[in-house]
Amino acid sequence: MLMLSDELYHRFATLLRQRAGLCYPEQRRADLTHGLQRLALHLGVESFAQLLAMVESRPSAWDELIAELTIGETYFFRNAAQFAALRDIILPDLMQRRATMRYLRLWSAGCATGEEPYSLAITLHEVLPANPPWQVSILATDINRRFLNRAREARYGNWSFRETPDDLRDRYFVAEPEKGLWRLRDDIRRTVTFAQLNLAEPTYPAPHLGIVAFDLIFCRNVMIYFDEETTRQVVQRLYDALVPGGWLVVGHAEPNVVLYRQFETHNAPGTILYRKPLQAPLFTNASTPVQSGPVVPAPPPALPASPVSLSLPPPPRASSAPISSGVLSSASPPAPVRAEDLLHVARTAADRGDWQQAQTQIEALIKAHPLFAPAYHLQGQIAEHLGHLEAALAAYRRSVYLDPRLIVGYIGMAHVYTQLQQPDAARRTLRSAQTLLGALADSQVVDDATGSTAAELRNYVRLLMEKVDLR
Incomplete structure (x- = not known):
């Protein structure tokens, strides 16, 4: 078994903090060591020094490191109190203020394997009036490529439904008993666009990338892995990515009066919600990114940029469905083509x-x-x-x-x-x-x-x- 020296521990910890915002203090050294040992075995390297050189120089190895160290424990409608607040407080407020446009933009920041953004899509499908239909665009991002690939498949085992009523699951998922899985309905799946994004990088908000002007952001159980300074910066960028009056929902372990002081605080049964004041400016100088598109990290170490969604799909045309699809097939449409x-x-x-x-x-x-x-x-x-x-x-x-x-x-x-x-x-x-x-x-x-x-x-x-x- 490989041993992690003090020098290499500090180098890995610094690398992860600088590039991904992940914090590994001494009390979490064992967690880091175990993750690195798994990765070394997977990549077939013989020393942690060799592994460090690999993740510094190879984008694929960096992605594998992130995949080993990030946690994807989630399930549908996790934290029922927050989804109740979404139905009873947030959506009625947004529906009243967006009644003319009938268009909502949501972001699941740190979406893991997709249960959260798909839960949002199902909730909106249940709540929003169907006639005339509302148009919905949901962006779902995560730093972990493996998670995103699984999320795009939209297939889940029974454990993902441990807090989902059977009738709700049966309405929105198709059973695949031969595989022991449930497949999400295509009309709901197409409402969500997935993209890789490192929340610790200052690449958002960015109108030209579609990462701006959200009515609602869910960012739960992500910032607990960041240090205080990274958390402060991320909270500020999330604040600026919201429209005035937009809502932020974070995990129960993350509320901090100091970090969220620019928000309005709304107490709801079993949870706390944050809303950007209606009179607030869209942007502040504190978080506007200097660069466009993906950030090219400054050496050392030389790591790949995190791909970011170039833009959200345009608002879909109105149809009889309460939520129109925001994604088209990549196949070429039949001629004549507009x-x-x-x-x-x-x-x-x-x-x-x-x-x-x-x-x-x-x-x-x-x-x-x-x-x-x-x-x-x-x-x-x-x-x-x-x-x-x-x-x-x-x-x-x-x-x-x-x-x-x-x-x-x-x-x-x-x-x-x-x-x-x-x-x-x-x-x-x-x-x-x-x-x-x-x-x-x-x-x-x-x-x-x-x-x-x-x-x-x-x-x-x-x-x-x-x-x-x-x-």
Whole structure:
């Protein structure tokens, strides 16, 4: 059995704290040692020094380390008091304030194997009126790739239903007795978009990535593994990712008056809820990310960026279902094909991290509709995410050449210019975005992919300008 020296313990602990926010003080040293021993056996390495070098240099080994150390113990409708508060307090409040739009955005931050976001989707399906239907978009993120792969399958054993009434399970799941599993109904499964995200990295909120303007965030039993400073930063970013009046639900072990002081505190039976004040600004200077897309970690150690959903799917068209699907198949739709439909297919592939499929779809779209500006904007987002900054800049430029009023194209250019250390060019494109935004009403939706309004993007552009000026 491999032994973890003091030096290697401190190096692993520092690595995990800096890159994932995971805290392993001396009292948790045994937990870290056991996880590293399992990983060393799995990867076939003979020493912890060799293992450290591997996780520092290989993205796949880093993912395996995270998979070994993160805990996915969860089940459907975990903490019944919080789901009761969702039905009785949160949703009535949101339904009243969103009665005109009839559109809700939710985020399950730290979704593990998917039981939490799917529980949210089922609850909304049960509560929201069906006629006319509400449109719902649920983003579910986790740092653990293994968990996300299992979540996308939406198949669960009986243990995941230990607090779920049988009749509710039977309404929303199809039994697969030969496998001893239950498969979630496709219409509910398609309401949730999964993406990998490291909450400890300052990459959110970000309108151009779709990580902003949520009506509700569930972030439960995640921050208990962070140190106090990381927790403070994460809470601030979650606060800024909410719309004014948006709700935050955290685990029972996580409430802290000091950390949540900017929220309104609402006591509910068996739980505490937090709401962003209605008069609060959308963003604060404390948490706006400097970079766009995935963060490229500064060495040492050199670790991979965490893929982030490029954008949420656009609001689905109204139908007779109470919750419309937010995801389309990646297969090419039959001809004749609208540019908007092809764009949605390409964006969906990008959202799930299938970059080859996304690039194939966007190339087919550009070939069929060479003058469709949003196609080049998405092409720029994909290239930027993959670290191809010059190609991203060329695509963003083409998008605004074809549509000089495409505000998100100018914002994309500014992000790339900032990463290329060209602050004058970044300021110039941000001023173009500010001029266009200044002519729009606050409530006007500017980016259909994320639902971002002119007021939200004005705040975001202003803060980006301040970050550029500080460089």
